[in-house]
Amino acid sequence: MDWHRASLRSTRISTLAVIVLVGCSNAKQAPPAPQPPEVAVVTVNRGSVPVTTELPGRTSAYLVAQVRARVDGIVLKREFTEGGDVKANQRLYQIDPAPYRARLDSAVATVQKAQANLAATTALAERYKVLVAGNAVSKQDYDNAVATQGQAAADLAAGTAAVETAKINLGYTDVVSPIAGRTGPSQVTQGAYVQASAATLLTTVQQIDPIYVDLSQSSVEGLQLRRDVASGRLKLNGPDQAKVTLILEDGTQYPLTGTLQFSGITVDPGTGSVTVRAIFPNPQHVLLPGMFMRARVDQGVNDAALLVPQVGVTHNPQGQATALVVGPDNKVVLRTIQATRATGDRWVVDSGLNDGDRVIVAGIQKVQPGMLVSAVESQTPATPVPAKVAAATPVAPPFAPASQSAAASKSK
Numbered sequence: 001m002d003w004h005r006a007s008l009r010s011t012r013i014s015t016l017a018v019i020v021l022v023g024c025s026n027a028k029q030a031p032p033a034p035q036p037p038e039v040a041v042v043t044v045n046r047g048s049v050p051v052t053t054e055l056p057g058r059t060s061a062y063l064v065a066q067v068r069a070r071v072d073g074i075v076l077k078r079e080f081t082e083g084g085d086v087k088a089n090q091r092l093y094q095i096d097p098a099p100y101r102a103r104l105d106s107a108v109a110t111v112q113k114a115q116a117n118l119a120a121t122t123a124l125a126e127r128y129k130v131l132v133a134g135n136a137v138s139k140q141d142y143d144n145a146v147a148t149q150g151q152a153a154a155d156l157a158a159g160t161a162a163v164e165t166a167k168i169n170l171g172y173t174d175v176v177s178p179i180a181g182r183t184g185p186s187q188v189t190q191g192a193y194v195q196a197s198a199a200t201l202l203t204t205v206q207q208i209d210p211i212y213v214d215l216s217q218s219s220v221e222g223l224q225l226r227r228d229v230a231s232g233r234l235k236l237n238g239p240d241q242a243k244v245t246l247i248l249e250d251g252t253q254y255p256l257t258g259t260l261q262f263s264g265i266t267v268d269p270g271t272g273s274v275t276v277r278a279i280f281p282n283p284q285h286v287l288l289p290g291m292f293m294r295a296r297v298d299q300g301v302n303d304a305a306l307l308v309p310q311v312g313v314t315h316n317p318q319g320q321a322t323a324l325v326v327g328p329d330n331k332v333v334l335r336t337i338q339a340t341r342a343t344g345d346r347w348v349v350d351s352g353l354n355d356g357d358r359v360i361v362a363g364i365q366k367v368q369p370g371m372l373v374s375a376v377e378s379q380t381p382a383t384p385v386p387a388k389v390a391a392a393t394p395v396a397p398p399f400a401p402a403s404q405s406a407a408a409s410k411s412k
Contacts, residue, residue: 073193217274246293306355326358
């Protein structure tokens with residue numbers, strides 16, 4: 001009986017020892033307290049960025065001249081190459097001049113006859129003037145002589161005008177180009193009969209250097225621009241000096257820049273847009289009338305802009321742009337921002353962020369608003385790009401790929 005009691009006591013002691021050992025082992029293997037997740041942030045600061053607008057448009061010729069017949073007649077020859085360049089006052093067609101040369105000769109003969117008649121009547125009037133003083137002729141005869149002299153002078157004036165008209169019509173038989181430019185296809189051939197009354201179209205000459213680009217801008221964009229200028233938020237380079245860059249139909253950039261000429265004052269009720277006209281040099285004739293293209297218009301400079309990398313901006317189900325910001329207490333805060341345009345790979349934020357805010361650009365998927373995080377500054381901060389540089393070159397990436405891989409490895 002004593003042996004049984006001793007054995008039971010020994011078993012209990014062993015069991016307690018095992019429990020104590022297991023408890024100590026579990027106490028040593030307890031997991032450590034979780035560390036705040038590490039995220040990469042970019043500190044945003046206010047700076048100057050260009051304000052550009054991309055607008056669709058079409059090219060149109062700087063000057064267009066429709067060459068039409070101004071006299072009736074047969075076309076004797078064409079003296080230009082279709083599609084070639086011509087100079088101002090260069091002869092393009094010759095209409096048969098024979099009838100008009102004959103009319104000019106007839107008008108000249110009429111003038112000569114009127115000159116002779118005027119000389120005779122003038123001499124008679126002068127003679128009667130002396131005779132009427134001595135009562136050798138009646139006053140009525142003198143008055144008739146003076147009237148005949150006046151009629152002869154009027155006939156001479158009419159004949160002179162007829163000569164000028166005949167010369168003009170004869171000159172119209174040489175059809176010249178009113179402007180320097182490039183010709184289109186000829187609408188008539190040699191031997192065709194043209195009429196001045198029908199204003200027969202012969203060809204069209206267009207000057208395309210320089211060339212116009214007519215752009216369409218929404219009235220809302222124009223209204224916003226005027227508001228920004230009035231508030232002093234934007235500084236324009238000048239109403240007539242804003243630079244315009246063209247993107248051709250194949251996606252390449254036209255090497256020469258243009259300037260704005262004027263903005264329309266009437267809004268199209270059908271499209272809600274106004275026409276903005278720009279002018280471009282076109283020495284190589286790369287731009288042709290009627291081409292569709294897009295233009296980037298430099299509207300000014302925003303001196304209080306915040307640039308945020310696009311990877312740091314998301315959208316909520318309502319379509320609003322949002323960004324995750326690390327607060328002073330290292331807690332994540334969700335901000336609703338207004339970002340309506342982009343410069344390179346960065347959004348220009350108009351509202352919702354403050355100068356010095358730290359925006360999360362890497363590790364967004366593993367954090368939630370209110371979480372405590374460990375913020376690491378990205379290697380390439382999103383500093384504002386100078387206006388001249390940003391307008392001509394793309395913006396540098398917000399942070400290097402190496403920092404992305406490092407942050408990804410740490411998150412794992």
